[in-house]
Amino acid sequence: MGMKKLLFVTQFEELWFDALQSLMDLRKAGFNHVVFIHVIERNKVAMRRGKGYLKDEEVKLKEIANVRFIDWAEALYEQGMEVGAYMVVGDLVPKVVSVAQEEGVNLIVTGHHKRGRIEGLYAGSETLELLQRTSTPVLVHKYMLPSGKVNDKPFERPLFATDWSHACERAVEYLIDLKEIIQEIEVIHVASEKSLKGSSAMEVQKTRKESKQKLNEVCEIFRAKGIGAKAHLYVGDVAEQINRAVHEHGASMVVAGTTGKGPWKERWLGSIPRKLAEQSEIPVLLIPVQIKPAGN
Amino acid sequence: MSKKVLVVDDDPDIITFVVTVLEENGYTPLIAKNGEEGMAKTAEERPDLIILDVLMPKQSGIKMYRELKGDESLKEIPVIVLSGIAKRTFLRSQEALTEFRSQSVPEPEAYIEKPAEPEELVETIKKLIIE
Numbered sequence: 001m002g003m004k005k006l007l008f009v010t011q012f013e014e015l016w017f018d019a020l021q022s023l024m025d026l027r028k029a030g031f032n033h034v035v036f037i038h039v040i041e042r043n044k045v046a047m048r049r050g051k052g053y054l055k056d057e058e059v060k061l062k063e064i065a066n067v068r069f070i071d072w073a074e075a076l077y078e079q080g081m082e083v084g085a086y087m088v089v090g091d092l093v094p095k096v097v098s099v100a101q102e103e104g105v106n107l108i109v110t111g112h113h114k115r116g117r118i119e120g121l122y123a124g125s126e127t128l129e130l131l132q133r134t135s136t137p138v139l140v141h142k143y144m145l146p147s148g149k150v151n152d153k154p155f156e157r158p159l160f161a162t163d164w165s166h167a168c169e170r171a172v173e174y175l176i177d178l179k180e181i182i183q184e185i186e187v188i189h190v191a192s193e194k195s196l197k198g199s200s201a202m203e204v205q206k207t208r209k210e211s212k213q214k215l216n217e218v219c220e221i222f223r224a225k226g227i228g229a230k231a232h233l234y235v236g237d238v239a240e241q242i243n244r245a246v247h248e249h250g251a252s253m254v255v256a257g258t259t260g261k262g263p264w265k266e267r268w269l270g271s272i273p274r275k276l277a278e279q280s281e282i283p284v285l286l287i288p289v290q291i292k293p294a295g296n
Numbered sequence: 297m298s299k300k301v302l303v304v305d306d307d308p309d310i311i312t313f314v315v316t317v318l319e320e321n322g323y324t325p326l327i328a329k330n331g332e333e334g335m336a337k338t339a340e341e342r343p344d345l346i347i348l349d350v351l352m353p354k355q356s357g358i359k360m361y362r363e364l365k366g367d368e369s370l371k372e373i374p375v376i377v378l379s380g381i382a383k384r385t386f387l388r389s390q391e392a393l394t395e396f397r398s399q400s401v402p403e404p405e406a407y408i409e410k411p412a413e414p415e416e417l418v419e420t421i422k423k424l425i426i427e
């Protein structure tokens with residue numbers, strides 16, 4: 001797969017042009033087309049008693065987005081890149097999914113829309129909903145480092161958290177495709193404390209050894225493609241341990257597969273992608289499971 | 297027979313404006329909503345003139361212009377670029393692509409920054425279409 005097109009979702013307040021500029025390293029991996037999308041939520045232009053559909057408001061909001069896009073597009077065109085833009089009214093996630101499909105993008109970039117705890121619990125986060133409805137990898141981009149500096153090489157030192165799932169196998173392929181911009185990958189697996197419970201120390205050691213062996217096999221796949229990789233095993237709460245590993249290894253991005261659990265299971269049992277998107281201080285690249293076309 | 301003018305733009309308001317101007321002046325408008333559609337329609341209809349936007353979904357006017365001017369059978373069709381993107385940017389992007397792909401393209405026959413005045417548009421069309 002040649003990396004070509006990126007969909008940049010500007011609905012989220014955090015995403016500005018310097019966030020996009022911080023991803024320009026992706027050009028070395030063959031990426032040369034940016035598609036902007038700005039979704040005006042229906043309630044902002046919805047029918048009001050005595051006023052009808054707020055057409056003027058729609059025009060105003062579209063033009064505000066257009067002014068911003070023209071400015072951004074000019075900067076990208078001058079670098080020899082291809083640019084497209086959508087300004088649409090509707091519900092955010094369905095619109096993003098449909099444009100991603102229509103344009104055939106290889107990556108969706110969003111910010112993380114912060115919500116209150118209760119609101120998030122009932123409404124779910126946009127990121128989670130997006131992951132459940134698309135096969136396209138989603139980058140929850142946090143381009144400002146806690147130090148206040150811009151993370152301008154987010155793909156340089158990714159930390160890949162694997163649970164051996166199909167989505168993680170897809171993630172391996174995706175990362176290999178980005179090898180031009182990756183320096184080294186830290187491959188980690190977080191085992192649950194429960195999985196290490198055994199009747200003897202030997203049994204626990206056996207589980208540890210097996211996990212380490214699997215991790216090394218993943219590292220070998222990367223090394224065979226010329227990407228440096230190191231294996232690390234952690235034990236405990238997945239999201240917590242991933243964040244710990246990020247600090248220990250100075251990672252520039254977290255990469256993880258999604259579980260493919262149904263929306264309700266994700267919501268009530270807790271979603272690792274959502275926790276990562278919310279808690280991580282660095283960008284999080286989430287690879288969804290391949291969605292099968294209807295009828296298959 | 298009236299001359300055919302292909303309008304390549306994704307903005308319905310601009311399409312309505314340009315189509316109205318064209319019809320009022322006796323031209324036959326054709327419409328495409330992005331560069332991909334624009335190239336297909338150009339090959340199919342052989343318009344006498346193309347009015348081209350730059351920032352569009354799927355394929356931009358920059359890429360379509362490059363394809364058009366690189367096609368031996370279509371490159372003589374005159375183009376008016378009608379866009380919010382500055383002319384300087386359009387030219388610089390073509391230069392950047394030329395550097396990358398080593399195929400240079402000529403400047404467009406006319407460049408109008410949006411919004412266009414109807415008189416300005418008609419005058420430019422008349423200059424470029426040989427009756």
